[in-house]
Ligand SMILES: Nc1nc2c(ncn2[C@@H]2O[C@H](COP(=O)(O)OP(=O)(O)OP(=O)(O)O)[C@@H](O)[C@H]2O)c(=O)[nH]1
């Protein structure tokens with residue numbers, strides 16, 4: 001019996017890196033269905049497993065360790081089946097561009113809120129700093145100022161010119177990090193700048209698109225310097241689904257949550273209630289207007305039933 005980490009999931013087999021650094025192709029033996037979740041894959045990248053090697057140099061996965069967290073994507077809006085994209089994440093890097101393409105603050109805030117709900121720390125990586133106009137740079141600095149104050153570490157990088165990469169690399173050591181962000185923000189370019197030369201990616205992964213319930217999602221972890229791993233999965237808008245009461249949404253906006261202690265009503269949703277400390281803080285510019293707008297946006301979508309199906 002051997003222990004290891006699942007670093008690749010092709011749909012039909014798994015690649016497991018054992019404690020003594022061997023890479024072994026594995027299949028599943030036994031039933032690993034998670035209680036309450038019908039997933040298309042019982043085991044995901046990032047899972048710690050026990051394996052029983054056989055004589056052909058392959059092995060069976062016989063046990064899976066409890067996960068500290070995992071991210072899932074529903075196979076389709078009609079299907080109840082989910083796909084587990086990755087397990088045991090230590091952190092997430094959200095790659096953001098203020099332009100080319102523009103990442104909206106609503107998108108950033110929704111992502112941050114869902115990561116809070118799943119207790120996955122997020123850092124924001126502002127890419128393409130080489131090509132911003134003066135006006136765009138001012139906006140960039142305002143965003144960095146805002147999110148740093150709320151408590152999210154921010155990095156300025158240019159994947160193209162390879163500036164700011166070293167600092168980013170250091171933040172990956174010893175951790176499993178998920179890379180996420182809109183299409184075109186430069187995830188592939190950035191990952192290629194981070195990975196050691198000999199393992200440049202083939203493009204096999206970025207060509208994948210999730211077309212619906214019959215498409216299998218392939219995930220892979222790439223080892224980085226200092227015993228860390230990075231995971232690139234296309235099209236993640238956030239973690240899981242928001243299945244929560246209106247008054248809970250504010251818990252996932254750090255500064256709104258902090259201020260809400262001073263609201264008159266304990267179940268204040270910070271919209272029309274009298275004595276709302278959050279609305280007052282927005283008016284006085286202690287809480288950013290854009291963050292409050294994102295907060296309202298989630299509440300509105302929740303009411304229309306849109307938010308759940310966003311994932
Ligand atoms: N000016 C500039 N261009 C960049 C930078 N990083 C990436 N790009 C360009 O942006 C475009 C998109 O980059 P990708 O790395 O393919 O973006 P991606 O996020 O992986 O996109 P998907 O694969 O669609 O998810 C390419 O033309 C890159 O050359 C940067 O730091 N500065």
Ligand SMILES: [Zn+2]
Pocket residue numbers: 260263264268269270271273275276277278279
């Ligand atoms: Zn309130």
